[in-house]
Amino acid sequence: MNTNISYRFSWYKVVLAFMVLSLSNIAFAGDDENDVRNPLGCLDVGYEFELKTLSLFPKEAGTRNSLYFIRNKSNQRVNLYQMRQGDSSLSMFLNHDIHPNRWAVLSTCEQEVKYICTVDDRKSKYGKIVDCADNLQVCEFARVRFGLNNRGNHWIVNSNTRNGAVREVVRYGIIPQ
């Protein structure tokens, strides 16, 4: 009798394990597909690709302090070098690099942020200039509620998966809407 129960119990366990495995497979498969889509609520606004460069206009849609999710859709590391109007030795450049197929997140409240994109090249310290439009996917959370204590211009996420990037932002205390 006892043997029978334990036999039935292990059979259920096998079925359960199989179901969990299939579910996780579906979840992971979905993760890959989801990774190329913009996060929910992240809109295709507040930026422009022009002459190989990327311009961000945080104030254009929604509040001035915005959150940009930027995906490197190429299979090599993309370096972002900020371009500024004035030439001052004390200008702060919000430069960054994003790993292949990964998302980075920039918080900014500047009027305009302009980037030139490069990929690593042995011949040049700054790399070879590439067209930002071919290598980047951009979206903006235009109505983010920032606390007074976490505003500013800085990179919040260096390089992560889409869900990982959203998690990092939330853990940072910023709620994208």
Add this chain to the structure above:
Amino acid sequence: MNRYQCVLAVTLAAFFSIASAGDDPVYFGKALCKYPQYECVRVGRSQSWKKMFPDEQQRDLVQRLNRTYNYLWAGKTIVVPKNLDKITWKDVSPFPLKITPQEKTKQVIIDQDKLAFAAYDEDGNLVKWGPVSSGSDRCSDNSSPTCRTKTGIFRVFSKENQLCKSGVFPVGRGGAKMPYCMYFHKGLAMHGSNDIPGRRASHGCIRMFTRDAKWLNHHFVELSNEGNNYLGTKVIVRPLKGREN
């Protein structure tokens, strides 16, 4: 075996000398000894800042140049300008006296390579500079993998008086003194400290001479209000050379 030990010791010594050479200051302290305007002085026994430089202004200037006002010890080398009685803080500034600001706003620039801050008014005139000690590469208490200060452009959103204290450090207790703290991002603040060792040594905050923090707190830094479009004084934390984040 002894031979191997010798080779290992030599290799390690070479490695450490290369590693430490990378962290050697360029803009302050002993690095200035090679210039004819400065001389390097070895501190003698039972010497102190006050004994060596009785004049308060001159003492302040030498401390700024050495990026420290901590106790001196016998054998320490400090840099002293040759014409100390004729120069002012502007003459030894590591920052330009005038910049062209991109927007008409007051700003505090923290340069971690120079281990110094600069306060510029709305028109881009340098009104004050002084030493800082920002976040160290490794936390002294292992509270985080790194204690480097977050870099970026921020705004001061809160400031307190000389009684300001940390709610976090020392870990588990809090209570570390942060006189005249001025918070600019989350728990990061510029504040006064008695320990400015001439290198990056903090948990992420920007330590400065207490007299500088007091001046900034009382006379320079503004919180958000209607007059500044609800944007407090700008704080720019520049990345270390060769490290963008």
